[in-house]
Amino acid sequence: MRFLVVMVIIASFSQFALAKGLVVSTHPLYLIAQEVTKGVEQPALLLTPQQSGHDIQLTPKGRQMVQDADLVIWLGKQHEAPLQSLLSQKSNAIALLNSSILKTLPQRDVKGRAIANSIDTHVWLEPNNAIRIGFFIAALRSQQQPQYKAQYWQNAQNFAKEMLAVSRVVNKNSRPKNYWAYHDAYQYVERALNLQFAGALTTDPEIPPTIAQIQYLMVNKPQKNMCILAEYHADGHLIQRLAPVTTVTVDEAMANENNFVIGWKKLIKSIQQCLH
């Protein structure tokens, strides 16, 4: 069924297949696209690497990029909400979260409870999802530029192989390890690392944590010294109220990386360090 949906998307897509340029919305998608298009073309990144999707300001240049693109890949309105008005009218903009190719998990509240009918949009952090995104881009771009089909597919396969290799060597903990997140972004690596989410400080990285939530976490600490995965701009003073804690700076968007597989590996490594 899922396969069928994908085929329908690709088939209907080929009707406007006149190729020029590939534009992707966020940095992690850009890193995947870069692998798939190696030796053929250079994808363009719509948002700056630091704009993870939570905060978005589109420049006039960005709007022009979208106008000129032959294919725009974005996650979807659930992740990059401000792009919706622009991209929903564009026939060659594909929202990955609407494509049925990804394995998705429901969003969780700050206490770790699943929220019905929601999607945790940090899908690229799951290795199989990253691989699927790679093959999907290869399929869509091959429709537009059939002369490069073999290269796109070869690239997607190489990417899949590398991604699988690094995700296999991840050392699983024998017992699940508890952790907190500044905002809940790392659900998709929990299985690979055998992690147990014990709560987040805030629902959104742009919203400061509430005192009530800090208190909730202090009262519901599953172990004495907790690990917090926090992004660069997280409020260090607030985090210290939860001491003793080990904080590790992680970046869901891999903004400082230029290779997806290496970036993913580094992210996993820093999470593992936090847990020791």
Ligand SMILES: [Zn+2]
């Ligand atoms: Zn996030």
